[in-house]
Amino acid sequence: MNDNTTYTPDELFEIFKEQHRLCSPLDIMANETFVLTKETLIYEWRDAQDLLPWDELAEFLNQEFRINVPLKTWDRILNPDDKKTLGELCIFLSTIAEKEIIKPIKILGAECLTTAIFITLKRNLKNKGVDVSNLKPSTKIEAFLDVNKNFSPLLEEVTLTGLKTFDKLEYGKLENERRFKYWIDKIFPNWIYKRSIKTGNIQTFRDLVERIVDDKKLGITATKTDLGI
Secondary structure, eight states: OOEEEEOOHHHHHHHHHHHHHHHGGGOTTSOTTOOOOTTOBHHHHHHHTTOOOHHHHHHHHHHHHTOOOOHHHHHHHHOSTTTOBHHHHHHHHTTTOEEEEOOOEEETTEEEHHHHHHHHHHHHHHHTTOOOTTOOTTOBHHHHHTSGGGHHHHHHHHHHTTBOOOSOOEEOOOEEEEEOOSGGGGTSOEEEEEOOEEOTTOOBHHHHHHHHHTOOBTTOOOOTTTTTO
16 A cells, blocks of 8 residues: 655645646647746636636646645635735645655565556546556557546646656647538538647656656756766
8 A cells, every 4th residue: 555645835836837837838828938936826827827717726626636625715725816826825735635655566576666656547547537447558648648538637647746757748740530520510521630649758658657766856957967968
């Protein structure tokens, strides 16, 4: 069984920064150039990342962090959104949100952390409503993200580790696909443009698990060795 510990406000702030870094380039309504600070106002954060209205955002934060904070309390934390800051939100979450510390499991008498991480990731995705029946270490992440509803749960889980995983996420080339969803489409075909999400060097869930094993904390400046200098 894994252990749990509370996040620090700094860890939570780095998680929100990482989510903005990875997600905003994929959303035309977001502002990827906006620099988040602890003094960033809640409305600025929501605007920069094209987030939900405060009440829906509150429900999302409950789901993301596996907590159950009443809407009345969230109203006090998130509003007025031109006064409350991202730093204050991080301080609040640090009192209730818990980080899962994954412990190695024994396989054939030997401890294995990679298997433990994969099993935990698969379990957490399932708990967030993702169909993981065919999820394997060899599963291509690009194919997994082709199911639109899988994106948010996966990004939540990898960033909640507090570790650096994806170097970047970006759209691939446009592919057009014809779908006859309604009868009128048979007369006036509806072209739907589909773009896959490219994940760089992390191609499979095995790659993702190995990056988590590397244990590179968010917010820590890379050394010359890390940069290959």
